[in-house]
Amino acid sequence: MSPPTSSKLLSALEHPSGLTLKNRVVLAPLTRGRSGASRVPNDLNLAYYKARASAGLLITEGASFSQEAHGWAGSAAIETQEQVEGWKRIVDAVHAEGSLISVQLWHTGRAAHSSYKADNSLPVAPSAIAIQAEAHLADGSKVPYEVPRPLETSELPRVVADYKAAAERAKEAGFDFIEIHSANGYLLDTFLQSVSNERIDSYGGSKENRFRLIGEVLDAVTQVYPANRVGIRLSPNGVFNSMGGADNADDFTYYITRLNEYGLGWLHILDGLAFGFHEKGRPFMLLEARAVYKHPILANCGYTQETAEAAIASGNADAVAFGRPFLNNPDLVERFRSGTKLNESLPMSLWYSPGAKGYTEVPVTEEEAAE
Numbered sequence: 621m622s623p624p625t626s627s628k629l630l631s632a633l634e635h636p637s638g639l640t641l642k643n644r645v646v647l648a649p650l651t652r653g654r655s656g657a658s659r660v661p662n663d664l665n666l667a668y669y670k671a672r673a674s675a676g677l678l679i680t681e682g683a684s685f686s687q688e689a690h691g692w693a694g695s696a697a698i699e700t701q702e703q704v705e706g707w708k709r710i711v712d713a714v715h716a717e718g719s720l721i722s723v724q725l726w727h728t729g730r731a732a733h734s735s736y737k738a739d740n741s742l743p744v745a746p747s748a749i750a751i752q753a754e755a756h757l758a759d760g761s762k763v764p765y766e767v768p769r770p771l772e773t774s775e776l777p778r779v780v781a782d783y784k785a786a787a788e789r790a791k792e793a794g795f796d797f798i799e800i801h802s803a804n805g806y807l808l809d810t811f812l813q814s815v816s817n818e819r820i821d822s823y824g825g826s827k828e829n830r831f832r833l834i835g836e837v838l839d840a841v842t843q844v845y846p847a848n849r850v851g852i853r854l855s856p857n858g859v860f861n862s863m864g865g866a867d868n869a870d871d872f873t874y875y876i877t878r879l880n881e882y883g884l885g886w887l888h889i890l891d892g893l894a895f896g897f898h899e900k901g902r903p904f905m906l907l908e909a910r911a912v913y914k915h916p917i918l919a920n921c922g923y924t925q926e927t928a929e930a931a932i933a934s935g936n937a938d939a940v941a942f943g944r945p946f947l948n949n950p951d952l953v954e955r956f957r958s959g960t961k962l963n964e965s966l967p968m969s970l971w972y973s974p975g976a977k978g979y980t981e982v983p984v985t986e987e988e989a990a991e
């Protein structure tokens with residue numbers, strides 16, 4: 621694409637929080653597994669985020685905030701004071717580049733594995749329904765997902781309190797925003813979707829009930845951050861982690877309508893189908909979200925510079941998050957600005973591998989990855 625002369629994507633966004641995104645390119649949350657066994661954000665992580673700080677907003681990799689929430693080897697966490705201190709350095713480095721940063725609060729739910737828990741307890745979920753795929757363990761092996769333990773109704777206030785405590789740690793670390801990860805088949809998404817929620821208490825059954833836990837989490841974290849500093853991520857179309865249902869398009873219309881009540885900083889929606897589509901019903905489209913949602917929308921999934929420009933120009937999105945394009949192109953914004961061709965996709969073998977190769981040392985080609 622030739623250099624844009626009147627690019628909406630590269631124009632600043634005056635956000636309702638009073639903060640300004642210097643452009644509308646957002647780094648999508650990307651788990652990279654580069655924080656080692658301690659899961660304390662380290663120098664390598666700092667260099668990685670700093671290199672991408674030409675984006676107007678960075679959303680961190682999913683950060684777990686309790687033993688129960690943890691489910692991915694080497695993912696940076698926000699559970700301990702040491703981890704908070706590690707994040708502070710990253711937040712400061714990103715701010716020094718004139719960018720904004722949000723942590724993504726991640727409870728992995730049934731997509732965890734007992735081997736990740738200090739007490740070897742089973743992963744938790746709304747219902748005892750396993751993901752039909754294999755869990756990646758810390759030693760690199762893969763095993764079928766376990767049948768999760770359904771959370772007791774009486775435990776849910778504690779889960780909500782864990783989110784609130786995580787928001788407090790995020791505030792201490794200096795994050796501008798927090799994003800509640802409610803997508804991709806992790807805990808909150810499994811409460812929303814009928815395919816994974818067969819509860820018979822007030823957190824299951826109707827869509828009103830399935831929304832209840834998210835509503836309580838939002839009520840709790842907005843006591844810590846103003847609502848317009850809190851984002852939420854939804855994936856109505858995804859199949860990843862055995863998700864998706866024929867009722868999704870209708871249910872998510874309802875959820876997004878309910879989310880209007882909160883005046884959040886953003887709704888981050890994987891409207892594209894490029895990360896897998898469940899094919900059980902029709903896809904939920906970005907313009908449907910726009911039709912009901914009154915606050916900022918971040919669109920994501922499979923966007924290119926051209927389609928992102930179009931989504932913003934149409935008014936359907938306020939900003940667009942890019943995931944895979946950022947892996948091998950830390951300078952994605954500069955490339956968009958200058959019209960420079962993007963590097964080829966980062967080989968999947970380097971998505972989560974430890975070390976600098978394919979992380980801070982990019983680009984890497986398929987051939988180089990195999991060396």
Ligand SMILES: Cc1cc2nc3c(=O)[nH]c(=O)nc-3n(C[C@H](O)[C@H](O)[C@H](O)COP(=O)(O)O)c2cc1C
Pocket residue numbers: 648649650651652680681682724801803804853890894895920921922923941942943944945971972
């Ligand atoms: C390596 C990798 C790690 C990811 N980790 C996360 C994550 O931690 N949290 C999340 O919400 N989505 C995660 N995603 C999904 C991305 O944020 C994004 O939705 C997806 O890549 C589709 O956008 P894209 O087409 O721009 O890549 C991940 C995707 C990839 C490829």
